[in-house]
Structures are given as structure tokens and as C-alpha cells.
Amino acid sequence: MYKTSQDARRWFSWSVAILFEMVGPRGHHGTPWGAPFLFWTVIHAAAYPGCLAADAPNIVFIIADDLGWNDVGFHGSNQIPTPNIDALAYNGIxxxxxxxxxxxxxxxxxxxxxxxxxxxxxxxxSFLPGEKRSLPEGKLMPEYFKDLGYSTYLVGKWHLGYSRWNETPTFRGFDHHYGFYNGHTSYYDYVGTKTYDGIDYNGFDLRRDGVPSFEDAGHYATDTFTEYSVKVIEEHDTSKPLFLMIAHLAVHAGNTGKLLEAPQDEIDKLRHIEDANRRTYAAMVTKLDESVGTLVEALENKKMLQNTVIAFISDNGAPTVAPHFKNWGSNYPLRGLKNTLFEGGIRSVAFIYSPLLIQSGRVTKDLMHITDWLPTLYSAANGDIANLDPEMDGIDQWPSLVYDLPSPRNDILLNINEKTRNAALRFYNWKLIVGTSMNGTYNEYYGEAVLDVISEVPYNTSAVFNSKAGRVIRQVSYTPLTETEYEQLRAEATVTRLDPKAKKNPCDPASGDVCLYDIPKDPCEENDLAKYFPSVVRRMKRALVEYRKTLVPQLEEAVDIENSSPKLFGFTWNPWLECSNAACTIPV
Known part of the structure; x- marks a missing residue:
């Protein structure tokens, strides 16, 4: 009846999609013949088990670096056009x-x-150049996917240690790595600079499977990583599933003196942004958006998109005004920024897109944590969750995402830092913050500043609809969304501050206060409710005490610049603890 298992999966997905339209998500009943249709669908699935035991999907995981909440259109911002990102987000979750x-x-x-x-x-x-710290031993995400038969690639940033070769990506589960080891590098020459004791240490930081890729210097990083990823897709053997992680340098600031870099023609398209730095940052975002559209197009050209899951996240909020690696990003209207436990630092831009999602085209406000991606995608890949590390904190959210079922997660440990003595926890609608980070310097609201340097530009849903991603999605979707539906989803995904006239209770954890917020009602953390709900505060404090028992002391910062200096290794940042000179190359 079906030529391939993908055809079976498509039929089953289409059938269940119709069912959910009639019965409704989360148990709300619709038409009177929804139940018979459900019975017929289940019987059909039993008769043709291939519709459930489909091929493992390809996984494409995109990480933006330091992207702000307010720097994408689907969150309500009119400042930077992100039509490809928006099209995927609207048609996904x-x-x-x-x-x-x-x-x-x-x-x-x-x-x-x-x-x-x-x-x-x-x-x-985070790790510094020339540091001995590395990610502790243990099985990592790419290794789990290799066990399932995936080809695994990391493109871009690693930032989890490289003092020894066995700490680098191709020794931690990736078949191939094309990218850089440190936290950032420059966008054209791929030289990373770090200053220690007043001395600048400069080293080339772009590698292809461990070998410095000097020939790529001069080519813009976002384009370089995109082109490599497209080639991976084009040359992929589709008899195996693909796990491709693209960890962009964009939109992290680069080196002092040239923090922001983008092609001039892209910068010139954004004249409505008066501030030159914000304009360059916006151009960096648009290049990231262009990359997303190109990747989606490549997947469809290879006929892989129908059986692919695309996830997109930012690793943290933007460092709007922070002294280190300020990038002129915006987390508006959220409070705080990168390095803080306020929403602006940890509530990250994120969505998932796949034709395999039954209930897509929606906004979910259910809790999800970055730890959930491993079990969630492993489940999507038909992996047995029982095979994962039992000490894992991540929760499998795949069934919830596919069918719009209630999320199994109701709390998140946001962090405990025993050195700075600050911590934060989400518990259902509540968020508790104890203590402060960075001495409380960046606990306020910084996104408004960018609003003063940008002329109002209407949001262009037609550009989203006709973007590369938008056009491709209409080709593969049974029920593509309309521009009107884009606007509705955008409104739902937009967060707003409390009424300026409303009475509020401000809280500054730097002064020793314990702050409690009802995040769904107060996403910008303006109204402290700790004194009104002392029992909630006590319960959440007890939860933090229990989490504290599982804490492993922080890995001690240990910069070894004398032995790791790039000048010892042909002016490259290189593993050094088992090397003595530039002739030290990656072991076979």
C-alpha cells in the first residue's frame, strides 16, 4: 500500500492531524464522529505498522550565540527583519x-x-582561551545519536575545552567538526584575541577535523559555516540519518576594536537603524536569518526536509550593555541580560519545526529547558529513553510537542552558583531568585535603549510568506499557514510589561531580598510577590536546598597561557598539554 515508511508516516500524520482538528488537543471533544475516526485510525495503524515504525528523522540543530529576545520578528519586534526564522517558527512550535x-x-x-x-x-x-578546564567525561548527545546509526557533524563553536585532543569534538562523538574551539573568534580572519596581564595573545581558530583551515580566512564566518553545512546535506548518504549541529559564531561580539562585523552591503540595507553599532549587529542577524533559509532550501532540494526535525535556540540572552563582549543585542522587554538569572539572561529564543509535528503552527508557554533537547530528540529518533543516563535532568518532551499534550515538566533549576551565592528556580508559574550575579550591576531593563535609535518599520508578513523558508514550507506542508495566521501567532508570542500605572513591588536581589515572580502574569519581573506568598517562598527555598545536595564544586579556572600561547603552535589556539610545538597535530 505504501512505497516507503516515510509515505506511511505522512499518511498517519495526516490522519491524526484531521483527528485532532475534530477531537481537539488536550482532550477537548469536537465533532460527534471524532471517536469513530480515532478507532478507524488506530485499526489502520495496527494493520500497517510501518506507519508508526518510520525511518529515524534527520536532526538539524541550530544554535545562535548571544541572540536577544527582541532580535527576531516573531517575538513582536519590528527592528530586524528575520523572515526565514519567522517562517519556520510560525509553521512549527x-x-x-x-x-x-x-x-x-x-x-x-x-x-x-x-x-x-x-x-x-x-x-x-564560560571557558577562556588557554584554560585547562573541559567538559567532564561522560556520554554526550552526538554519541547517543551515533549509537542510533546517525552521521554526526558539528559546524561552528565548541567552547567546551581543548587542552588535550581527547577533549575536542571529534573525540567526543562527532564524526566531523568544522569550526572553532574557543568562545569566539573574528568573522573574517578567524583570529581570536585574549589579553592576559596586559599582553595580547592572538591565535588562528578555525579547524577542519582538527587541522587549521587557513585557506578559509577572509570569508565571512556565517557564510562559511552555512556553505559547509549545505555541502554536508548535499553529499549526505540518505541511507543513514543525519545529525547536524550548526553552532554559529553569530551574533557574538568579536575581538576588541572590531566587536561587530558584517558585509557592508547588508549593513547598508538597514538605514532605519540610526546607531551604527546596532545597525551592524542587525546585519549580523540578517545573515544568520539568510543562513536558515539556505539550509531549509538545501534540505528540500535533497528531499530530506519531510523527514527532518529542525530546532533553533539561542544559548543565552544578549549582552546588551555588558562590558565584556557587548553586542548591542536587545532582550526587550525582559529584565536583565547575559550573565544574569533574570529572564533577559536565560529565557532564550527557541522554536522547533518539522513536518512530523502533528499539532504545529502554535505557541507553547509550557516550560522547557535546554537539558530537555537530548531526551526529546533521542525520542524523536526512535531511541529507547531507557538507554539514556538515569542521572539525566532532561525530560522527553517529544510526545507533548507532537500532539500538543500537557508538558511533563513543571519545574526548572535555573542555576545555583555557590561562589556568587545566587540561585534561581522555576516552579509551575513561580520564579524565585536568591542573591545576584555580577554584583547586581545588570539587574535592570536595557532593551529600551535600542528603541530610541530605530525608525518604526511595519512588520512585513509578505516577506515572511515569500522567504526561502516560507516558500519551501508551502511546498511540503499539507496545511500551510496564511499571513493572517502569522500575525495571530506573533501577537501570542509577544510579551509585554505590566501597565505603568499598576502598583508594583520592586525587588533587587543585590540588596539581599528574595524575589518571587508570577512569570506568566509578570514576564518582565516587575512585581515581587514574596511577602504575599511566604509559603511558596519557603517551599521553593527547600527545593533549592535539595538541589544543592547534588552540586559538584565548580571546575577551577586554570589559565595556562605560558604553555598554551598561540605563538608556540604556529600562532594557532591548539591543544597543548600533550604537545610542545607547532608540529603537534591531531592524532590519527
């Missing part, structure tokens, strides 16, 4: 309560392991 860690290395550690950062000693700062 917008994850409006997705949380990450507040900085890069901890977020990536949580993503790769499915564990809270505190269980890895990774709850502190």
Missing part, C-alpha cells in the same frame, strides 16, 4: 518558555549531557 543557562559553556554542557550545570561543576563562568 514557538517555545515561549524555553530556558538555557546564562552563559555559553554552561548552556552547551547542559545541552550535550542533558544534565543541570551544577552536576558537572559547570555552573560558573
Amino acid at each position: 514557538i517555545l515561549n518558555s524555553h530556558y538555557a543557562q546564562s552563559t555559553s559553556s554552561p548552556s552547551r554542557a547542559a545541552l550535550f549531557t542533558g544534565k543541570y550545570a551544577i552536576k558537572l561543576g559547570m555552573q560558573g563562568s
Whole structure:
């Protein structure tokens, strides 16, 4: 009856989609013949088991670096056009309560392991160039997918240690890596600079399976990573599923003196942005958006998109005004920024798209944490969750996402930092913050500043509809969304501050206060309710005490610049603990 298992899956997905239209999600009954249709669908699925035991889907996981909440159109911003990102988000599921860690290395550690950062000693700062710290031993996300028969690729940023070769991506589960080891590099020459004791250390940081890729210098990083990824897709043997993680440099700031870099022709298209730095940042975002559209197009050209899951996240919020790696991003209207536990630092841009999702074209406000991606995608890949590490904190959200069922997650440990003595926890609608980070310097609201330097530009739903991603989606979708539906979803995904006239109770954890917020009603953390709900505060404090028992002390920062200096290795950032000179190459 069916030529391939993909045809069977499409039929089953289409049948269940019709069923959900009649019966309704989350148990709401519709037409009187919904139940008989459900019975018929289940009988048909039993008669043709191939419709359930379909091929493992391809996984494409895109990580934007330091992208702000207010820097994508689907969150209500008119500042930067992101038509391809928006088209995927609208036709997928917008994850409006997705949380990450507040900085890069901890977020990536949580993503790769499915564990809270505190269980890895990774709850502190991100890794620096020439540091001995690395992600602790243990099975990582790409290794789990290799066990399922996937080809695994990492394109772009690693940022989880490289003092020894066995700490680098191709020794931690990836078949291939094309990218950089440190937290950032420059967008054209791929030189990463770090200053220690007043001395600048400069090293080339772009590698192809461990070998420096000097020939790619001069080519814009976002384009370089996109072109490599497209080639991976084009040359992929479709008899095996593909796991492709694209961890962009964009839109992280680069080196001091040239923090922001983008092609001039892209910058010139954004003259409505008066501030030159914000304009360049916006051009960096548009190049990221262009990359997403190109990848979607490549997947469809290879006839892989119908059986692919695309996830998109930012690793943390934007460092709007922070002194280190300020990028002029915006988390408006959320409070705080990167390195803080306010929403602006940890509530990240995120969505998932796939033709395999039965109930798509929606916004979910259910809790999701970056640790959930490993079990969720492993489940999507037909993996047995019982094979995952039992100590994993991530929760399988795949059934909830596919069928719009209630999320199994009701709490998230946002972090505990035993050195700075600050912590935060989400519990159902509540969020508790104890203590502060960065001495409380960046606990306020910083997104408004960018509004003063941008002329109002109407949101262009037609550009979204006719973007590369938008056009491709209409080709593969049984029920593509309309521009009107885009506007409705955009409104639902937009968060707003409380009425300025409303009475509020401000809270500053830097002063020693414990802050409690009802996040669904107060997403911008303006009205502290701790004194009104002391029992909730006590319960959440007890939960933090229990989590504290599982904490592994932070890995101690240990910069070894004397032995890791790039000048010892042909002016490249290179594994050094088992090397002595530039002739030290990746072991076979």
C-alpha cells in the first residue's frame, strides 16, 4: 500500500492531524464522529505498522550565540527583519518558555549531557582561551545519536575545552567538526584575541577535523559555516540519518576594536537603524536569518526536509550593555541580560519545526529547558529513553510537542552558583531568585535603549510568506499557514510589561531580598510577590536546598597561557598539554 515508511508516516500524520482538528488537543471533544475516526485510525495503524515504525528523522540543530529576545520578528519586534526564522517558527512550535543557562559553556554542557550545570561543576563562568578546564567525561548527545546509526557533524563553536585532543569534538562523538574551539573568534580572519596581564595573545581558530583551515580566512564566518553545512546535506548518504549541529559564531561580539562585523552591503540595507553599532549587529542577524533559509532550501532540494526535525535556540540572552563582549543585542522587554538569572539572561529564543509535528503552527508557554533537547530528540529518533543516563535532568518532551499534550515538566533549576551565592528556580508559574550575579550591576531593563535609535518599520508578513523558508514550507506542508495566521501567532508570542500605572513591588536581589515572580502574569519581573506568598517562598527555598545536595564544586579556572600561547603552535589556539610545538597535530 505504501512505497516507503516515510509515505506511511505522512499518511498517519495526516490522519491524526484531521483527528485532532475534530477531537481537539488536550482532550477537548469536537465533532460527534471524532471517536469513530480515532478507532478507524488506530485499526489502520495496527494493520500497517510501518506507519508508526518510520525511518529515524534527520536532526538539524541550530544554535545562535548571544541572540536577544527582541532580535527576531516573531517575538513582536519590528527592528530586524528575520523572515526565514519567522517562517519556520510560525509553521512549527514557538517555545515561549524555553530556558538555557546564562552563559555559553554552561548552556552547551547542559545541552550535550542533558544534565543541570551544577552536576558537572559547570555552573560558573564560560571557558577562556588557554584554560585547562573541559567538559567532564561522560556520554554526550552526538554519541547517543551515533549509537542510533546517525552521521554526526558539528559546524561552528565548541567552547567546551581543548587542552588535550581527547577533549575536542571529534573525540567526543562527532564524526566531523568544522569550526572553532574557543568562545569566539573574528568573522573574517578567524583570529581570536585574549589579553592576559596586559599582553595580547592572538591565535588562528578555525579547524577542519582538527587541522587549521587557513585557506578559509577572509570569508565571512556565517557564510562559511552555512556553505559547509549545505555541502554536508548535499553529499549526505540518505541511507543513514543525519545529525547536524550548526553552532554559529553569530551574533557574538568579536575581538576588541572590531566587536561587530558584517558585509557592508547588508549593513547598508538597514538605514532605519540610526546607531551604527546596532545597525551592524542587525546585519549580523540578517545573515544568520539568510543562513536558515539556505539550509531549509538545501534540505528540500535533497528531499530530506519531510523527514527532518529542525530546532533553533539561542544559548543565552544578549549582552546588551555588558562590558565584556557587548553586542548591542536587545532582550526587550525582559529584565536583565547575559550573565544574569533574570529572564533577559536565560529565557532564550527557541522554536522547533518539522513536518512530523502533528499539532504545529502554535505557541507553547509550557516550560522547557535546554537539558530537555537530548531526551526529546533521542525520542524523536526512535531511541529507547531507557538507554539514556538515569542521572539525566532532561525530560522527553517529544510526545507533548507532537500532539500538543500537557508538558511533563513543571519545574526548572535555573542555576545555583555557590561562589556568587545566587540561585534561581522555576516552579509551575513561580520564579524565585536568591542573591545576584555580577554584583547586581545588570539587574535592570536595557532593551529600551535600542528603541530610541530605530525608525518604526511595519512588520512585513509578505516577506515572511515569500522567504526561502516560507516558500519551501508551502511546498511540503499539507496545511500551510496564511499571513493572517502569522500575525495571530506573533501577537501570542509577544510579551509585554505590566501597565505603568499598576502598583508594583520592586525587588533587587543585590540588596539581599528574595524575589518571587508570577512569570506568566509578570514576564518582565516587575512585581515581587514574596511577602504575599511566604509559603511558596519557603517551599521553593527547600527545593533549592535539595538541589544543592547534588552540586559538584565548580571546575577551577586554570589559565595556562605560558604553555598554551598561540605563538608556540604556529600562532594557532591548539591543544597543548600533550604537545610542545607547532608540529603537534591531531592524532590519527
